[in-house]
Amino acid sequence: MEYIVLAVNAILVKNILLAQYLGNCPFMGVSKKTDTAAGMGMAVIFVMTFATFITWFVHYYFLVTFNIEYLQTIVFILVIAALVQLIEMFLKKSVPALYRSLGIFLPLITTNCAILGVAVLVITKDFSFLQSIMYAFFSGIGFALALVIFAGIRERFEISHIPAAFKDMSIALITAGIIAMAFYGFKGLDTSLKSILIK
Amino acid sequence: MLIATIFLMGLGLVASLILVVASKVFYVWEDPRIEEVSDVLLGANCGGCGYAGCAAAAEAVVQKKASPDVCVAGGFEIAKAVAEVMGMTVEEKEPEFSKPGCTYGFQDADLKYEYDGLYDCRAAVLLYNGSKICEIGCLGLATCVKACPFNALSMGKNNLPVVDNDKCTGCGICEEICPKGIITLSSATIRLMSDQKLSECTAPCQRHCPAEIDIPRYICEIRAGDYEGALRTIREKNPFPLICGWICPAPCEEECRRNLLDEPVAINGLKKFVADLERKNGEYKLPYLPPVSGKKISVIGGGIEGLTASYFLRRLGHDVTIIESTEKLGGILRYVISENRLPKEVLDWEIKGILSLGIKHRTGITAGRDISFKSMMEEGENLVLVTSGGWDSRQIMNNTMTSDSLIPKSNLLLNFLMSEESDRPSVKKKRVVIVGEGNSAVKAADICLDNVASKVCLIYPFSREEAIERNLDISIKKNLEIIFSSEISELSGIGNDLKQISIRDEYGDITEIGIDYLLIDSGRIPEMLFDLDKDSGIWRSVEVLKVLGKENSGGIFALKNIGRPTDLERVVVAVGIGRKLARGLHLHSTGEDIAPEEKVITDESQVANVFRIPNRQALINYKEKYDPSEIFTLEMSKDQAERCLSCGLICYKKGHQVCKLM
């Protein structure tokens, strides 16, 4: 039950891209075509879950134990960077087919603040291990969802008449704003869902 | 404090260890050059090369599937760097730029309907081929602008794409995406290699110029005061603007739409004006010249056609030597045309200019007499282009009765018939082939039979019925074979002997005939290209004029075609043929198929036209007729250029539009 609320919250209400402002660079960068957007989305879901899995352990079994939580940022990013590179190498060797479709997005993911953001968020929110994993997974789905929707809209720009000044990024940002407004409509959904579920 | 330091040290160590181990465990062998090449490439992932991004292109280069100059966007610098990685060399290529080929945007052109659909040319073209009446016009919906990865394109005020040549890398994406083919890659080389096509926006004047000069463009350039540019435009199709300015009968002016209003623009006069201007300045402007990398080519005959072919061959990167039997280059223009029609100094100036491109010439050497065909073949690195002319040029040389022409064991019928019995080559026990369409051919056949030729083969371009109609003697004689409705498609030989001749009949079937001696019924020796196969020593003719794109022009002795190119009546026609020869030769020497381009405009083509020009503007009443031999003044040239209607296919200047340089 709890996880349904968590899912609704992570995917719709507090969508990582549109409400939490995380991961906006790839949001703008790889959203020109739906298929690349979908590829990026998949890669993010995977890396986000996996990275949170590792950083959660690192945090509670190393940082907390040694009382060096202040090193969180540097440790997490290092872990994520190494992890992403590891995944890239692994895919290249073991699953070349997957590497061809997802691999090109992996280097981009290191600097995707959504990954680090979620890893840090689950710590500040004091989530349990399972909660953290679920939260990361659903946030990834939220990311992918927003990205694909956005890419779908941006593809239409190709054939629409846009004033020169608004071309490319400008209109993309305004569109993102409108999508964000649509997602704004989900506000409160999690609360009501929660109260329904509890009853 | 210690803990933190040690922890981070440990983390750094572990992370790097894992990465090192992983890179060992998950090691996939990749050609290290792939990475090196991708480092060198631009990394814009524009796809202009046709590969999926720079990395894919790098892979293709390393696998030798693509050449080092694969990166069209990067230009020569990048290509050089890539070649360095690969240990290869590249030649510098002339930069190519996008060139939009439409003059009138949709607000100036006549429309079929108002388009208000998806803002994309690819969508608009689906509805009755776009909103313009002109089927080849630009739809102005900026699809190319959106597609350009380098932001080199923008829409101009008149809703036509404008290219920023500084940003354009010649990647060709716009060319690919434009549904109308308006925007194409262009460079002087591409332009001089191509003929006018139905899919291009051509003005009537330009369509009727045998040399296919882009007349509207040069007039536009003159109007803008860019005289050098105008001359450059002319020389993309005609190396003799000054000579043509003097003696060209100007078929373009006959077709000028201005005729529908008052009288034509002095197109030829304008051409002469810019050429005169250059001569007055005394400095011959050289075009872009690629480094000589092509084959060495001998061109026989230094007349207008040979000079034109040589000029363009040099511009295509070939090493050309002209062999001329008289003491000076110029051919008929020098020896036949009178001084008052064409002053010799004009001729000399223009020939000198052409030679200054780096074209070698040897005068006073008669091919076939002073230098054997075999040695010419070997000297010219296996390629010999014949533009020797014929009967008329021999008159110039005052030695009309040579027994052999430069093509071994062959002669013009006229020479053969007119020479003394003793001068005639012996045809005893020889297989003679006579190509002809008149009774003179029959007469020559009789002479050969009398001289105990072992076999005489008469090739008629007509059918048997036509031959009877024309009262030709087709009676059956011993050792005589008459072949109807055929033409020669190939001629081959070894050293200074003929070997075989291929005959193509009306169905395109080819028969091969052994041959010892050839007689050609024509005033001239047709333009021919001979290519030597070094291993076997066999040389054979190449159908170099296939590029003409006309029906029946396939054979080297395409006699069926009346007004065939080999009988040149006007200098401008010779210029046009000269350029086409150069193109065909270039294609042949680079191993490409010599075929006419698609949709080339020919005399028979149906091109949209206008029949009445409503008098929409106050026209300058042009009374005074200029004498073309006079030198235009600057004002006169401006006046004339202003009179141009800047015609497109069906659009033309209405009101006060100003033409723009594309």
Add this chain to the structure above:
Amino acid sequence: MIKEYLKMIIVLTLIATVCGFLLSAVKTFTFERIEEQILVNVKGPALKNVLNQATNNPINDRLEIELDGISHTVFIGKKDDRLYAIAFESTGAGFGGDIGVMIGIDIRKSTLSGIGILTHQETPGLGSRISETSFTDKFKGRSVNDNFKVKKDEGAIDAISGATNSSRGVCLATEKGVVLYSKLKAEILKKIKKRSNKK
């Protein structure tokens, strides 16, 4: 090849080590200030509310008291240079997680001088109303022996309608605080005495 790998490892380790050292140095340097800042900025406003009659700065006059191996920070409120109340932190499980409550106790009267919510993760608009004064004031002036339970659980506190669980959390924290107070009281008084003696 080995040499190259060795270099990679050494460089990365070295950089990490130096960074670790640098960071721990910065941390040591800023540690105290950060602690203080957290007290001033996070606990300060709540303290001011809870010890509203104090004339001193309770943050400066704080004590660390150990009980069963756990250290508790106790803030001392003085009125006219005489001890009148103390405040300390307590937590109770709410709906969204632990609720941190600052509890002020008037020593002379043995009543609550007030409570203030420090941290919570309650539902915005519902549970979050526990931090409103209309709710916290319900605790003010109550005897430490009162039954700090919501009325539903037969206690004395009116729960916020629709946020019973959050209200419960606050009550729980208060209850725990009162119990803690009874355990700590003697120790606190002893320490304060010691300190004033020193002066």
Add this chain to the structure above:
Amino acid sequence: MKKSLFQEFFKGFWEILPPFRLVLGLCPTLAVTTLAENGLGMGIATTFVLFFSNILIASLKSVIPKKVRIAAFVIIIATFVVVVELVMKAYFFPISQKLGLFIPLIVVNCIILGRAEAFASKNSVLRSAADGLGVGLGFTMSLVLISSIRELLGQGTIFGFGVMWSGFEPFGFMAQAPGAFVSLGMILALINLVPKKL
């Protein structure tokens, strides 16, 4: 044609002004620009990291093996981020609370890694310093601009000072995520109207 040091510095103010010309570092641009004060704080924090990481990376560029380049850059950048995090907590606590998660996220601000990769790893220390400072200050400038506009329209104040007339009804929209996207898009469009090369 190498740019002068001066030009390297000033290019960050217009030619490659982030996040308008160089569309990177959008997350902080969108997230923390509700108040001008936050924008300024974020900008300065980023500038600090950018400046020092550029210098350090430029001076270490020859030592770092290519394969672990990114990892090394990330560690260096992260170190400065943690320094900023600690210093801000110690001396500018309220603002560090407001910026919250986005301070550690400076480490993944693409501008910083982008400059490290594209500039600092190829240029001299002095140039990299000029570049880092210029781009950082340009970024700060942009953030202050966006956040001032958002604060003005969203709350009727600038840096906390009320500047709008008394009856002004703030647009709550501007303070929310959609407002962030839309206002950034609008400003970008305005800036696009001005040519890149002045």
